[in-house]
Amino acid sequence: MNFPEPLVEGRLIRRYKRFLADVRLPDGTEVTAHCPNTGSMLGCQPDDARVWLSRSNNPKRKLQYTWELVEAVPGQLACINTARPNGQARSAVESGTVAELAGYPSVRSEVKYGEEKSRIDLLLSGHEQQPDAWVEVKNVTLAEDAQGFFPDAVTTRGQKHLRELMAQVASGDRAVLFFVVNHTGIEAVRPADHIDPTYGKLLREAADAGVEVIAYRAHLCGGDGEPSGVMTLTESVPVILEL
The missing domain is CATH 2.40.50.580 (OB fold (Dihydrolipoamide Acetyltransferase, E2P))
Structure with a gap:
């Protein structure tokens, strides 16, 4: 996009x-x-x-x-515009950039779900071999020594989303936490335990329960370091959950 x-x-x-x-x-x-x-x-x-x-x-x-x-x-x-990541993630999924989420012909946004009355950012369906995938998108901009951290403040809303994703896995569907890395200096993503230790603990519990955690970095600037006018997600970066 x-x-x-x-x-x-x-x-x-x-x-x-x-x-x-x-x-x-x-x-x-x-x-x-x-x-x-x-x-x-x-x-x-x-x-x-x-x-x-x-x-x-x-x-x-x-x-x-x-x-x-x-x-x-x-x-x-x-x-810093948090209205952008959902569109970035959707475009990347629909273009086939996100290998982990390839093969879904139907992509819907803002679908209501869950006991805690949430809205999923992307619902992927219609795959011939995979169950529906419920995808929660998060924007990562906090960088420290080439490491990206999420969240940048305590987030009870983010904690709720992790619980909802775990419930979808328990029901037999796929659930994916998708970090959109919107900072050109970030090489890997970690939970920000120093900011919200509860979120970090819950994220590890979610991963252990089968929630898939992926991260893709956006192309924001050209070779001269100036904005390119493009916000396309271009490459995956590792997510490190170990303490």
Whole structure:
């Protein structure tokens, strides 16, 4: 999947009230952009960071700009828009990039399921040899020494999703936790036990119960380190669950 229009570069002034970010454009104009991320964004909002915004021409929108990318550290980009990973994962599955999930002719999004009243990000069905696959997608942007960590804040919602996935395995279906690695500096993914030890413990329990855990990294920049306008998932990266 690609951005439909070229992104607008700016410099981050501040993020506040979770969903707002003030950005200085190259001509000196300051704009307020929508920040589509409910997490802590740990490591993804350094002072005066280069950021890239998408621009909407919808006159009914209160905020014209949406924050999409940030240069988390020099030469490394991260996509902070958590509305993007589901589409990235779906495109990768439908294109055959995700070998683990190949062979499913039907892909549906936001299907209600589970005793805890959840919505699965992707439901894959119609495989000739495999049961339906329930796929929960998570965005990974927290990087430390080339390691990606999830979550970046305590997540009771994420814990609920793991319980729901385990229940699907118990019922005879496949359940998959799909980490979309939206940070170009990440080489492997680990549970963030130092941030949410309960999530890390539950993730290992889920893997032991048969929940499949995979991770694919997005292509966010070209050889010059600048945004490429492309958000395609291109390669798998290892998920390390050992303590």
